[in-house]
Structures are given as C-alpha cells and as structure tokens.
Amino acid sequence: MSVSPFAEHTTRLTRSLINALVSEHDDAALASRVREIAADLSAAAEDPSVVEIRDPMRPRSRFRLDLTPASSARNPIAPPLEIRHRVRGAAEDDGTAESYADVVLPLQYQGPPGRVHGGIVALMLDQVLGDAAHASGLPPAFTRELTLTYDAGTPLNSTVRVSGRISRIEGRKRFMEGEITADGVVTARARGLWISPREQSAPASSRS
Numbered sequence: 268m269s270v271s272p273f274a275e276h277t278t279r280l281t282r283s284l285i286n287a288l289v290s291e292h293d294d295a296a297l298a299s300r301v302r303e304i305a306a307d308l309s310a311a312a313e314d315p316s317v318v319e320i321r322d323p324m325r326p327r328s329r330f331r332l333d334l335t336p337a338s339s340a341r342n343p344i345a346p347p348l349e350i351r352h353r354v355r356g357a358a359e360d361d362g363t364a365e366s367y368a369d370v371v372l373p374l375q376y377q378g379p380p381g382r383v384h385g386g387i388v389a390l391m392l393d394q395v396l397g398d399a400a401h402a403s404g405l406p407p408a409f410t411r412e413l414t415l416t417y418d419a420g421t422p423l424n425s426t427v428r429v430s431g432r433i434s435r436i437e438g439r440k441r442f443m444e445g446e447i448t449a450d451g452v453v454t455a456r457a458r459g460l461w462i463s464p465r466e467q468s469a470p471a472s473s474r475s
C-alpha cells in the first residue's frame with residue numbers, strides 16, 4: 268500500500284509549477300511557491316527510500332517503473348490521467364468492458380485558446396485505448412494505427428471523459444474505438460489497431 272507517494276506528490280507540485288509558469292500571474296506569490304517546491308524537492312532527494320507511487324498502470328505494467336508521458340503519476344509532463352475500468356450498462360447499451368478517465372487539463376495543455384491541443388487529445392486516446400486493449404489480460408500489443416476525428420474543441424479546465432474499448436479481435440489484431448466527451452457531448456473520436464508481436468501471441472511451432 269502506498270503511504271508515502273513522494274513521486275506522485277512531486278509530480279503534482281511540478282505540474283502546478285508548470286501551470287503557474289505558463290499562466291499570466293507571474294508575481295511574488297509564484298516566486299514563493301517556487302521556493303517551497305524547491306525545498307520539498309531538495310528534502311526528498313536526501314532520502315529516496317521514501318519514494319513510493321500510487322500509479323494505476325503499475326500493477327499490470329511489464330515495466331518496473333511506469334514513466335509513460337501519457338499518464339504516469341510520477342511524470343510531471345503527463346496529463347493527470349487516472350484510468351479506471353467499468354462495464355457499460357444498459358443505458359449505453361451492451362455490457363462492454365471499457366477503460367475511462369475523467370480528467371481536467373490545465374493551461375499547459377492548451378492548443379487553440381481555451382482548448383486542449385490536438386496532440387494531447389491523441390495522446391490521451393492512445394493511452395486509454397491501449398489500456399482497454401490490455402484490460403482483460405490479453406498479451407502485450409503496440410499501437411499500429413490510430414485515427415482521430417476532432418468533432419469539437421475539447422475544453423481546458425473542466426472535466427472531460429476519455430473512454431476506450433475493444434470493438435473486435437482478429438488473431439493478433441485488436442480493433443479499438445473510443446472518444447472524449449465534455450458534458451456528454453463528443454469532442455473527439457478515435458479508432459485504432461493494436462497488434463501483438465508474433466512472439467508474444469503464438470508458440471514458436473505455430474508462428475506465421
């Protein structure tokens with residue numbers, strides 16, 4: 268159990284600092300905050316043993332430390348994406364397993380004024396669709412193709428939902444789909460193909 272999530276804490280501080288630096292409120296309060304953060308970082312660096320993280324990707328990850336710039340709780344350039352899992356109920360349709368994250372994107376992710384940058388939209392959909400591709404314990408797979416449709420601006424500074432699910436599986440191929448919604452309105456849609464490397468998905472005797 269994580270009781271001392273220093274890396275996560277530092278990431279939050281650093282994300283706040285980045286937000287402060289890109290905002291227009293550059294004043295004495297910001298200088299004071301920078302000093303506090305610097306003090307926290309210095310103190311923690313003296314005892315790395317306290318570093319523990321609460322990272323939603325970590326238990327399933329093949330990597331000892333998940334540092335993905337798409338969602339890692341210990342990477343301050345990552346959007347604060349906490350991916351969860353659910354089964355869609357009758358209201359949506361069909362009992363499909365789904366990965367989703369409710370996230371608020373601060374100013375440093377801005378593209379057009381007031382809107383999330385399209386590359387960040389793609390990053391989040393790649394991550395959530397990728398999570399959904401692995402959520403049921405299927406072998407590791409890489410993004411082979413990702414197609415985005417930007418239907419409307421994805422707003423900054425308010426909660427948006429990023430969702431993804433498997434639409435069908437053909438051998439090593441997982442066809443994925445998902446979307447981002449803001450107040451229930453779709454702002455971006457994604458379709459993608461994830462493929463497991465041959466050696467991951469079949470014994471040597473049956474490789475094609």
Ligand SMILES: CCCCCCCCCCCC(=O)SCCNC(=O)CCNC(=O)[C@H](O)C(C)(C)COP(=O)(O)OP(=O)(O)OC[C@H]1O[C@@H](n2cnc3c(N)ncnc32)[C@H](O)[C@@H]1OP(=O)(O)O
Nearest residue numbers: 329393397407408409410411412440460462463464465467
């Ligand atoms: C150690 C692991 C840790 C894995 C740990 C997982 C980490 C999570 C990663 C997070 C997400 C990322 O950032 S992933 C990073 C970005 N993505 C990548 O770096 C992936 C780069 N691409 C690759 O490495 C490769 O293309 C693979 C492994 C994806 C696939 O290689 P391959 O197996 O040689 O591919 P290939 O034979 O050409 O195609 C496989 C089958 O798919 C079909 N196919 C190909 N494209 C399409 C298409 N657009 N639509 C339909 N079908 C298609 C082909 O006809 C073929 O069908 P058939 O002949 O079989 O019928």
